[in-house]
Amino acid sequence: MxxxxxxxxxxxxxxxxPMLENFHKGQLGxxxxxxxxxxxxxxPYFSAMASARLGCDMSHVICTPTAATVIKSYSPNLMxxxxxxxxxxxxxxxxxxxxxxxxxxxxKIAQPIIDLxxxxxxxxxxxxxxxxxxxxxxxxxxxxAARGQGTPFVVDADALALVSGDPDLVKGYELAVLTxxxxxxxxxxxxxxxxxxxxxxxxxxxxxxKVEALARTLGGVTVVQKGARDLISNGKTTLTVDLKxxxxxxxxxxxxxxxxxxxxxxxxxxxxxxxxxxxxxxDEHESVALAVFGGASITRECSRLAFAKKGRSLQASxxxxxxxxxxxxIFGEVEEEE
Numbered sequence: 001m002x003x004x005x006x007x008x009x010x011x012x013x014x015x016x017x018p019m020l021e022n023f024h025k026g027q028l029g030x031x032x033x034x035x036x037x038x039x040x041x042x043x044p045y046f047s048a049m050a051s052a053r054l055g056c057d058m059s060h061v062i063c064t065p066t067a068a069t070v071i072k073s074y075s076p077n078l079m080x081x082x083x084x085x086x087x088x089x090x091x092x093x094x095x096x097x098x099x100x101x102x103x104x105x106x107x108k109i110a111q112p113i114i115d116l117x118x119x120x121x122x123x124x125x126x127x128x129x130x131x132x133x134x135x136x137x138x139x140x141x142x143x144x145a146a147r148g149q150g151t152p153f154v155v156d157a158d159a160l161a162l163v164s165g166d167p168d169l170v171k172g173y174e175l176a177v178l179t180x181x182x183x184x185x186x187x188x189x190x191x192x193x194x195x196x197x198x199x200x201x202x203x204x205x206x207x208x209x210k211v212e213a214l215a216r217t218l219g220g221v222t223v224v225q226k227g228a229r230d231l232i233s234n235g236k237t238t239l240t241v242d243l244k245x246x247x248x249x250x251x252x253x254x255x256x257x258x259x260x261x262x263x264x265x266x267x268x269x270x271x272x273x274x275x276x277x278x279x280x281x282x283d284e285h286e287s288v289a290l291a292v293f294g295g296a297s298i299t300r301e302c303s304r305l306a307f308a309k310k311g312r313s314l315q316a317s318x319x320x321x322x323x324x325x326x327x328x329x330i331f332g333e334v335e336e337e338e
Contacts, residue, residue: 001242001243002242004240005240005241005242005243008239008290008293009297009330009331011280011282011286011290012264012290012291012293012294012297012331013331013334014271014278014279014280014282014290015264015267015268015271015282015287015290015291015294016267016294016331016334017267017270017271017275017276017334018276018334019333019334020276023275025057025058026057026058027057027270027275028055028056028057028266028267028270029051029055029056029057029058029121029122029262029263029266029267029269029270030056030057030058030060030119030120030121030122030266031048031051031056031058031059031060031120031121031122031123031124031259031262031263031266032059032060032061032062032116032120032122032123032124033047033048033051033059033060033061033062033123033124033125033127033258033259033262034062034063034084034113034123034124034125034126034129034139034142034159035047035061035062035063035124035125035126035127035128035129035157035159036061036062036063036064036067036068036071036084036127036128036129037063037064037066037067037084037086037128037129037130037132037135038064038066038067038086039130040067040127040128040129040130041063041067041070041071041074041128042128042252042255042316043127043128043157043252043255044061044063044067044071044127044128044255045061045071045074045075045078046127046252046255046256046259046316046317046319046320047124047127047156047255047256047258047259047262048060048061048078048124048259049075049077049078049259049320050255050256050257050258050259050260050263050299050319050320050323051124051259051260051262051263051266052077052078052259053320053323053324054259054260054263054264054298054323054324054327055263055267055327056262056263056266058079058120059077059078059079060078060079060080060081060116060120061078061079061080061081062081062083062084062113062116063080063081063082063083063084063128064082064084064085064086064135065082067082067084067128068080068081068082069082081113081116083109083112083113083116084109084113084135084138085103085104085109085134085135085138086130086132086134086135087104087132087133087134087135104134106134106137106138106140106141107141109134109138110138110141110142110145113138113142114141114142114145117142117145117146117149117151118149120151121151121152121265121266121269122151122152122153122154122262122263122265122266122269123142123143123146123151123152123153123154123262124153124154124156124258124259124262125139125142125143125153125154125155125156125159126139126155126156126157126158126159126160126258127156127157127255127258128157129157129158129159130158131158131161136158136159136161136162139159139162140162140166140169143155143162143169143170144169147169147170147173147175147176150175151175152175152176152177152265152268152269152288153175153176153177154177154178154179154258154261154262154265155170155176155177155178155179156178156179156180156254156255156257156258157184157254160178160180160184160187160188161187163178163188163191163218164187164188164190164191164192165191167191167192167217167218170218170221171218171219171221172218172219172220172221173219173220173221174220174221174222174234174285174288175265175288176218176221176222177221177222177223177224177261177265177288177292178218178221178222178223178224179223179224179226179254179257179258179261180223180224180225180226181226181254182226182227185210185214185225188214189210189213189214192214192217192218194213194214194217197213198210198213198214201213207225207227207231208225208231208233208238208240210225211223211224211225211231211232211233211238212233212235212238213235214233215233215234215235216235216236217235218235219235220234220235220236221234221235222234222288222289222292224257224261224292224296226254226257229241229242230296230300232289232292232293232296234285234288234289237286237289239289239292239293241293241296241297241300243297243300243301243304243330244300244304245299245300245301245303245304245307246303246304246305246306246307246308246314247307248303248307248310248311248312248314250314250315250316251316252315252316252317252319253299253303253316253319255316256298256299256302256316256319256320256323257295257296257299258295259295260294260295260296260298260299260323261291261292261294261295261296262295263295264290264291264292264294264295265288265291267291268287268288268290268291271287272284272287294331297330298323298326298327298330299319299326301322301326301329301330302319302320302322302323302326303319305322305325305326305329306318306319306321306322
Protein backbone atom coordinates (compact mmCIF):
# COMPACT_ATOMS: atom_id res chain seq x y z
CA MET A 1 0.00 0.00 0.00
CA UNK A 2 1.45 3.35 -1.06
CA UNK A 3 1.92 6.25 1.33
CA UNK A 4 -0.63 8.25 -0.66
CA UNK A 5 -3.20 5.47 -0.27
CA UNK A 6 -2.57 5.25 3.47
CA UNK A 7 -3.15 8.99 3.78
CA UNK A 8 -6.39 8.81 1.77
CA UNK A 9 -7.64 5.91 3.86
CA UNK A 10 -6.91 7.92 6.98
CA UNK A 11 -8.92 10.84 5.58
CA UNK A 12 -11.81 8.65 4.40
CA UNK A 13 -11.96 7.03 7.84
CA UNK A 14 -12.96 10.40 9.26
CA UNK A 15 -16.34 9.94 7.55
CA UNK A 16 -16.97 6.59 9.26
CA UNK A 17 -19.21 7.07 12.30
CA PRO A 18 -18.24 5.43 15.60
CA MET A 19 -20.83 3.08 17.11
CA LEU A 20 -22.52 5.13 19.82
CA GLU A 21 -25.43 4.34 22.11
CA ASN A 22 -27.15 7.65 21.41
CA PHE A 23 -27.58 7.04 17.66
CA HIS A 24 -31.03 6.08 16.44
CA LYS A 25 -32.25 4.10 13.44
CA GLY A 26 -31.61 5.79 10.14
CA GLN A 27 -28.92 8.26 11.15
CA LEU A 28 -26.08 6.20 9.67
CA GLY A 29 -27.51 6.03 6.19
CA UNK A 30 -30.71 5.34 4.31
CA UNK A 31 -29.95 4.10 0.80
CA UNK A 32 -32.34 3.23 -2.03
CA UNK A 33 -31.40 1.26 -5.14
CA UNK A 34 -33.60 1.85 -8.18
CA UNK A 35 -33.37 -1.07 -10.59
CA UNK A 36 -34.44 -4.63 -10.92
CA UNK A 37 -36.74 -6.03 -13.57
CA UNK A 38 -38.13 -9.39 -14.54
CA UNK A 39 -34.85 -10.44 -16.15
CA UNK A 40 -32.44 -8.83 -13.70
CA UNK A 41 -32.94 -9.36 -9.97
CA UNK A 42 -29.40 -10.01 -8.78
CA UNK A 43 -27.83 -6.62 -9.47
CA PRO A 44 -30.08 -4.48 -7.22
CA TYR A 45 -29.79 -7.11 -4.49
CA PHE A 46 -25.98 -7.09 -4.62
CA SER A 47 -25.90 -3.28 -4.51
CA ALA A 48 -28.39 -2.98 -1.66
CA MET A 49 -26.78 -5.77 0.36
CA ALA A 50 -23.30 -4.32 -0.04
CA SER A 51 -24.67 -1.06 1.31
CA ALA A 52 -26.32 -2.87 4.23
CA ARG A 53 -23.32 -5.09 5.02
CA LEU A 54 -21.02 -2.07 5.03
CA GLY A 55 -23.19 -0.44 7.65
CA CYS A 56 -26.00 1.73 6.35
CA ASP A 57 -29.02 1.55 8.65
CA MET A 58 -31.76 1.09 6.06
CA SER A 59 -31.44 -0.39 2.59
CA HIS A 60 -34.28 -0.13 0.06
CA VAL A 61 -34.83 -1.59 -3.40
CA ILE A 62 -37.30 0.05 -5.80
CA CYS A 63 -38.15 -2.32 -8.63
CA THR A 64 -40.94 -3.87 -10.69
CA PRO A 65 -43.51 -6.13 -8.98
CA THR A 66 -42.17 -9.26 -10.70
CA ALA A 67 -38.64 -8.46 -9.51
CA ALA A 68 -39.85 -7.54 -6.03
CA THR A 69 -41.21 -11.01 -5.33
CA VAL A 70 -37.86 -12.56 -6.21
CA ILE A 71 -35.68 -10.01 -4.40
CA LYS A 72 -37.74 -10.36 -1.23
CA SER A 73 -36.95 -14.06 -1.30
CA TYR A 74 -33.21 -13.31 -1.32
CA SER A 75 -33.23 -11.47 2.00
CA PRO A 76 -35.79 -10.25 4.54
CA ASN A 77 -33.35 -7.49 5.55
CA LEU A 78 -34.09 -5.33 2.51
CA MET A 79 -37.13 -3.09 2.16
CA UNK A 80 -38.48 -3.80 -1.31
CA UNK A 81 -40.90 -1.42 -3.03
CA UNK A 82 -42.63 -2.70 -6.21
CA UNK A 83 -43.14 0.80 -7.63
CA UNK A 84 -41.43 0.56 -11.02
CA UNK A 85 -43.26 -0.54 -14.17
CA UNK A 86 -41.99 -1.85 -17.49
CA UNK A 87 -43.45 -1.17 -20.91
CA UNK A 88 -46.07 -3.70 -21.92
CA UNK A 89 -45.37 -5.25 -25.30
CA UNK A 90 -47.58 -7.35 -27.52
CA UNK A 91 -46.81 -10.76 -28.94
CA UNK A 92 -45.84 -14.16 -27.55
CA UNK A 93 -42.58 -12.84 -26.11
CA UNK A 94 -44.13 -9.73 -24.60
CA UNK A 95 -44.64 -9.00 -20.94
CA UNK A 96 -47.85 -10.37 -19.49
CA UNK A 97 -49.32 -7.66 -17.24
CA UNK A 98 -50.24 -8.65 -13.73
CA UNK A 99 -52.49 -6.83 -11.30
CA UNK A 100 -51.35 -3.24 -10.81
CA UNK A 101 -48.71 -3.31 -13.56
CA UNK A 102 -50.68 -1.79 -16.41
CA UNK A 103 -49.89 1.87 -15.62
CA UNK A 104 -47.80 3.30 -18.46
CA UNK A 105 -47.67 7.02 -17.61
CA UNK A 106 -44.10 7.76 -16.43
CA UNK A 107 -45.22 10.78 -14.41
CA LYS A 108 -47.73 8.72 -12.44
CA ILE A 109 -45.23 5.90 -11.90
CA ALA A 110 -42.45 8.27 -10.83
CA GLN A 111 -44.49 10.23 -8.29
CA PRO A 112 -44.63 7.59 -5.50
CA ILE A 113 -40.88 7.09 -5.90
CA ILE A 114 -40.28 10.84 -5.72
CA ASP A 115 -42.45 10.91 -2.61
CA LEU A 116 -39.96 8.49 -0.99
CA UNK A 117 -36.95 10.74 -1.60
CA UNK A 118 -37.25 12.75 1.66
CA UNK A 119 -36.94 9.44 3.54
CA UNK A 120 -33.58 8.49 2.04
CA UNK A 121 -30.08 9.94 1.99
CA UNK A 122 -28.60 8.42 -1.18
CA UNK A 123 -29.91 6.95 -4.43
CA UNK A 124 -28.30 4.27 -6.59
CA UNK A 125 -29.84 4.16 -10.06
CA UNK A 126 -29.18 1.48 -12.65
CA UNK A 127 -28.43 -2.00 -11.23
CA UNK A 128 -30.66 -4.47 -13.09
CA UNK A 129 -32.56 -1.65 -14.78
CA UNK A 130 -32.28 -3.07 -18.27
CA UNK A 131 -33.14 -1.02 -21.34
CA UNK A 132 -36.88 -0.74 -20.93
CA UNK A 133 -37.95 2.66 -22.28
CA UNK A 134 -40.64 3.27 -19.68
CA UNK A 135 -38.31 2.46 -16.79
CA UNK A 136 -35.74 4.85 -18.23
CA UNK A 137 -38.33 7.62 -18.46
CA UNK A 138 -39.28 7.07 -14.84
CA UNK A 139 -35.64 7.17 -13.74
CA UNK A 140 -35.13 10.39 -15.67
CA UNK A 141 -37.89 12.04 -13.64
CA UNK A 142 -36.62 10.64 -10.35
CA UNK A 143 -33.06 11.82 -11.02
CA UNK A 144 -34.30 15.34 -11.75
CA ALA A 145 -36.31 15.33 -8.53
CA ALA A 146 -33.39 13.96 -6.51
CA ARG A 147 -31.13 16.65 -7.88
CA GLY A 148 -33.71 19.29 -7.03
CA GLN A 149 -33.78 18.05 -3.44
CA GLY A 150 -29.99 17.85 -3.14
CA THR A 151 -29.93 14.06 -2.81
CA PRO A 152 -26.61 12.42 -3.80
CA PHE A 153 -26.93 9.68 -6.38
CA VAL A 154 -24.76 7.01 -7.98
CA VAL A 155 -25.52 6.19 -11.63
CA ASP A 156 -24.41 2.85 -13.03
CA ALA A 157 -25.10 0.23 -15.68
CA ASP A 158 -28.02 0.88 -18.05
CA ALA A 159 -28.92 4.13 -16.30
CA LEU A 160 -25.72 5.59 -17.75
CA ALA A 161 -27.52 5.59 -21.10
CA LEU A 162 -29.71 8.34 -19.65
CA VAL A 163 -26.62 10.47 -19.10
CA SER A 164 -25.32 9.72 -22.59
CA GLY A 165 -28.65 10.84 -24.07
CA ASP A 166 -29.21 13.77 -21.72
CA PRO A 167 -26.00 14.96 -20.03
CA ASP A 168 -27.87 17.84 -18.40
CA LEU A 169 -29.39 15.31 -15.98
CA VAL A 170 -26.09 15.37 -14.10
CA LYS A 171 -24.03 18.19 -15.57
CA GLY A 172 -22.80 20.55 -12.89
CA TYR A 173 -24.23 18.46 -10.04
CA GLU A 174 -21.36 17.75 -7.65
CA LEU A 175 -23.34 15.12 -5.73
CA ALA A 176 -23.61 12.86 -8.79
CA VAL A 177 -21.26 9.88 -9.10
CA LEU A 178 -20.89 7.83 -12.30
CA THR A 179 -19.34 4.35 -12.25
CA UNK A 180 -19.00 3.26 -15.92
CA UNK A 181 -17.20 0.15 -17.08
CA UNK A 182 -14.84 0.49 -20.05
CA UNK A 183 -17.61 0.14 -22.65
CA UNK A 184 -19.93 2.57 -20.85
CA UNK A 185 -17.05 5.01 -20.43
CA UNK A 186 -16.51 5.01 -24.19
CA UNK A 187 -20.20 5.57 -24.84
CA UNK A 188 -20.19 8.57 -22.54
CA UNK A 189 -17.17 10.21 -24.16
CA UNK A 190 -18.62 9.45 -27.59
CA UNK A 191 -22.00 10.95 -26.73
CA UNK A 192 -20.32 14.07 -25.33
CA UNK A 193 -18.13 14.42 -28.42
CA UNK A 194 -14.82 14.29 -26.55
CA UNK A 195 -13.40 11.02 -27.90
CA UNK A 196 -10.57 12.68 -29.80
CA UNK A 197 -9.80 15.02 -26.93
CA UNK A 198 -9.67 12.11 -24.50
CA UNK A 199 -7.30 10.08 -26.67
CA UNK A 200 -5.05 13.09 -27.23
CA UNK A 201 -4.95 13.88 -23.54
CA UNK A 202 -4.17 10.26 -22.73
CA UNK A 203 -1.13 10.35 -25.02
CA UNK A 204 0.05 13.67 -23.62
CA UNK A 205 -0.82 13.45 -19.92
CA UNK A 206 -1.36 9.77 -19.09
CA UNK A 207 -4.31 7.54 -18.28
CA UNK A 208 -5.89 9.82 -15.66
CA UNK A 209 -6.45 12.48 -18.32
CA LYS A 210 -9.39 10.46 -19.69
CA VAL A 211 -11.45 10.46 -16.51
CA GLU A 212 -10.48 14.05 -15.79
CA ALA A 213 -11.70 15.16 -19.21
CA LEU A 214 -15.03 13.35 -18.80
CA ALA A 215 -15.61 14.74 -15.30
CA ARG A 216 -14.65 18.23 -16.45
CA THR A 217 -17.02 18.08 -19.41
CA LEU A 218 -19.82 17.05 -17.05
CA GLY A 219 -19.14 20.07 -14.87
CA GLY A 220 -17.66 18.53 -11.74
CA VAL A 221 -19.50 15.24 -11.56
CA THR A 222 -17.37 12.53 -9.90
CA VAL A 223 -16.46 9.72 -12.30
CA VAL A 224 -14.88 6.38 -11.42
CA GLN A 225 -12.73 4.89 -14.17
CA LYS A 226 -12.39 1.24 -13.23
CA GLY A 227 -9.28 -0.70 -14.19
CA ALA A 228 -6.05 -2.18 -12.84
CA ARG A 229 -6.16 0.91 -10.65
CA ASP A 230 -9.38 2.82 -10.07
CA LEU A 231 -9.17 6.50 -10.97
CA ILE A 232 -11.65 8.87 -9.32
CA SER A 233 -11.97 12.42 -10.59
CA ASN A 234 -14.26 15.44 -10.48
CA GLY A 235 -12.19 17.18 -13.16
CA LYS A 236 -10.10 19.10 -10.66
CA THR A 237 -8.96 16.49 -8.15
CA THR A 238 -8.04 12.92 -9.07
CA LEU A 239 -7.57 10.10 -6.58
CA THR A 240 -6.05 6.71 -7.32
CA VAL A 241 -7.14 3.47 -5.66
CA ASP A 242 -4.16 1.17 -6.02
CA LEU A 243 -5.21 -1.55 -3.58
CA LYS A 244 -4.88 -5.04 -4.97
CA UNK A 245 -8.06 -6.69 -6.22
CA UNK A 246 -8.95 -10.16 -7.45
CA UNK A 247 -8.23 -11.47 -10.93
CA UNK A 248 -11.73 -12.70 -11.79
CA UNK A 249 -14.10 -10.29 -13.53
CA UNK A 250 -17.51 -11.81 -12.95
CA UNK A 251 -20.72 -9.94 -13.65
CA UNK A 252 -22.15 -8.08 -10.69
CA UNK A 253 -18.95 -6.93 -9.01
CA UNK A 254 -19.75 -3.34 -9.94
CA UNK A 255 -22.90 -3.60 -7.85
CA UNK A 256 -20.79 -3.99 -4.72
CA UNK A 257 -19.07 -0.77 -5.75
CA UNK A 258 -22.29 1.23 -6.11
CA UNK A 259 -23.66 0.00 -2.79
CA UNK A 260 -20.41 0.68 -0.97
CA UNK A 261 -20.11 4.19 -2.37
CA UNK A 262 -23.72 4.84 -1.38
CA UNK A 263 -23.09 3.92 2.24
CA UNK A 264 -20.05 6.18 2.40
CA UNK A 265 -22.13 9.00 0.93
CA UNK A 266 -24.70 8.35 3.65
CA UNK A 267 -21.96 8.51 6.26
CA UNK A 268 -20.79 11.73 4.62
CA UNK A 269 -24.17 13.29 5.45
CA UNK A 270 -23.91 12.09 9.04
CA UNK A 271 -20.42 13.62 9.24
CA UNK A 272 -21.60 17.02 8.01
CA UNK A 273 -24.69 16.82 10.22
CA UNK A 274 -22.21 16.40 13.11
CA UNK A 275 -24.17 13.64 14.80
CA UNK A 276 -20.94 12.78 16.57
CA UNK A 277 -17.87 14.81 17.52
CA UNK A 278 -16.21 14.90 14.12
CA UNK A 279 -12.59 15.71 13.40
CA UNK A 280 -10.37 16.44 10.45
CA UNK A 281 -12.11 19.42 8.92
CA UNK A 282 -13.30 17.58 5.81
CA ASP A 283 -15.24 20.03 3.65
CA GLU A 284 -18.24 19.15 1.50
CA HIS A 285 -16.19 18.97 -1.70
CA GLU A 286 -13.41 16.76 -0.36
CA SER A 287 -15.92 14.49 1.37
CA VAL A 288 -17.54 13.43 -1.93
CA ALA A 289 -14.20 12.25 -3.31
CA LEU A 290 -13.31 10.54 -0.03
CA ALA A 291 -16.67 8.75 0.04
CA VAL A 292 -16.13 7.40 -3.46
CA PHE A 293 -12.56 6.45 -2.58
CA GLY A 294 -13.79 4.58 0.48
CA GLY A 295 -16.38 2.63 -1.51
CA ALA A 296 -13.89 1.76 -4.24
CA SER A 297 -11.32 0.61 -1.68
CA ILE A 298 -13.84 -1.69 0.02
CA THR A 299 -14.80 -3.21 -3.33
CA ARG A 300 -11.22 -3.94 -4.37
CA GLU A 301 -10.53 -5.58 -1.01
CA CYS A 302 -13.75 -7.63 -1.32
CA SER A 303 -12.57 -8.80 -4.72
CA ARG A 304 -9.15 -9.74 -3.38
CA LEU A 305 -10.57 -11.67 -0.44
CA ALA A 306 -13.19 -13.48 -2.50
CA PHE A 307 -10.72 -14.41 -5.23
CA ALA A 308 -8.31 -15.81 -2.65
CA LYS A 309 -11.08 -18.19 -1.55
CA LYS A 310 -12.88 -18.94 -4.80
CA GLY A 311 -10.36 -18.38 -7.58
CA ARG A 312 -11.84 -18.59 -11.05
CA SER A 313 -15.18 -19.78 -9.65
CA LEU A 314 -15.74 -16.39 -7.98
CA GLN A 315 -19.22 -14.89 -8.34
CA ALA A 316 -20.70 -11.54 -7.32
CA SER A 317 -22.34 -13.04 -4.24
CA UNK A 318 -18.90 -13.98 -2.93
CA UNK A 319 -18.01 -10.29 -2.71
CA UNK A 320 -21.12 -9.62 -0.63
CA UNK A 321 -19.91 -12.05 2.00
CA UNK A 322 -16.58 -10.23 2.31
CA UNK A 323 -17.82 -6.65 2.80
CA UNK A 324 -17.44 -6.49 6.58
CA UNK A 325 -14.04 -8.22 6.57
CA UNK A 326 -12.88 -5.83 3.85
CA UNK A 327 -14.02 -2.87 5.94
CA UNK A 328 -12.17 -4.13 9.01
CA UNK A 329 -9.02 -4.84 7.00
CA ILE A 330 -8.88 -1.35 5.53
CA PHE A 331 -10.45 0.93 8.11
CA GLY A 332 -10.74 -1.08 11.32
CA GLU A 333 -13.32 -0.18 13.92
CA VAL A 334 -13.78 3.46 14.80
CA GLU A 335 -13.69 4.26 18.50
CA GLU A 336 -15.50 7.20 20.05
CA GLU A 337 -12.35 8.84 21.33
CA GLU A 338 -10.93 9.08 17.83
